[in-house]
Amino acid sequence: MPFLDFYQLPLQDFRPGIKSVAYSGAQLLLAVMTLEAGLEDSGHSHPFDQCGWVLEGHFRLTIGGESQLLGPGQGYFIPADTAHSWAVSDKPVRLVDVAKNS
Numbered sequence: 001m002p003f004l005d006f007y008q009l010p011l012q013d014f015r016p017g018i019k020s021v022a023y024s025g026a027q028l029l030l031a032v033m034t035l036e037a038g039l040e041d042s043g044h045s046h047p048f049d050q051c052g053w054v055l056e057g058h059f060r061l062t063i064g065g066e067s068q069l070l071g072p073g074q075g076y077f078i079p080a081d082t083a084h085s086w087a088v089s090d091k092p093v094r095l096v097d098v099a100k101n102s
Contacts (some may be wrong), residue, residue, distance in 0.1 A: 029101040035093045043085035048100035050078040057093035
């Protein structure tokens with residue numbers, strides 16, 4: 001499926017509070033996901049770059065100690081091995097995330 005409508009994709013339960021659909025190729029993984037209001041990740045890192053952009057809602061993303069509230073149309077780039085964490089505000093977030101397919 002080479003063409004996607006990020007607002008119409010059927011998302012499935014992935015983890016508690018997270019729904020997603022992922023498309024993977026030989027080297028990239030593209031995921032569209034929703035994060036429930038109030039959900040947060042206390043921090044992690046991984047050995048590959050990651051990037052994405054917000055479609056709906058707002059969430060605070062911290063990358064390497066720098067924090068910013070992101071909203072629709074805003075994106076992020078997380079270098080490999082860089083600690084990052086996030087917290088969703090009072091409304092759900094829909095975002096597109098791209099990373100290396102391991």
